[in-house]
Amino acid sequence: MAPHFETVKSFADVKIIGDGVDTQDFLEASDGLVKMFDLLGSGVFGFVQTDIRNNITGVKERYKSHSFTSKTLENLVEGEAGEANRHGTACLVRLVRGLAFTCQALQNMQADRSSELHVCFKRSYDAVLKHHHSFVVRSVVSVAIRAVPRRNDFYDRIAEGGSVEKLDTELARWLQGLEKIVKRMSTFLRDGGHGRV
Structure with a gap:
């Protein structure tokens, strides 16, 4: 059986068309990310x-109930803009924020091969999420980050017996695609007054 990383949709393969980021592709790639963390076990990334x-x-619910007008993430947000309850948009803002955190942490891991994973995730947390959290949440996250696997364990679990070198190459491609989407959506959400990532 092929390693998980070779079977899930990569963010590098999410279609970006004239109207924006394909909603269905984006959701499929996001689901793949969550399943990747499941491979680590023990809920350290809980x-x-x-x-x-x-x-x-939350984004899926909006997409399913308004699929015709939500083909892209941008369409989904614009279609919900005039409504009193903008739950799909709020979920999208938080989802992009979580993806930005994950993307930056894994990019830190690839760029600084001498740092342990908890250091990479701490740097990312401080840059992306810390200012959104209360002191209590920051304390809980600090403990959770210290419990992440060691760098080698992380790669071994995600590779699932496959080539770590191939995983590293595909991860770099995957992260480039994710970074492109995060930047695009962060700008769109901010400039449109829909929320700040």
Whole structure:
């Protein structure tokens, strides 16, 4: 059986067309990310998984109930803009925020091969999420980040017996695609007054 990373939709393969980021592709790639964290076991990424999973659900609900007018993430947000309850948009803002955190942490890991994973995730947390959280949440996250696997364990679990070198190459491609989407959506959401990532 092929390793998980070779079977899920990569963010590098999410279609970006004239109107924006393809909603269905984006949701499929986001689901793949959550399942990747499941491979690590023990719930050390529970705070990330739960947040991302809940926000994927919120965006999916909006997409399913308004699929004709939500082909792209941008369409989904614009279609909801005039409504009193903008739950799908709020979930999308938080989802993009969680993806930005994950993307930056894994990019840190690839750029600084001498740092342990918890250091990479701490840097990303401080840059992306810390200012959104209360002191209590920051304390809980700090403990959770210290419990992430060691760098080698992370790669071994995600590779699932496949080539770590191939995983590293595909991860770099995957992260480039994710970074492009995060930047695009962050700008769109901010400039449109829909929320700040």
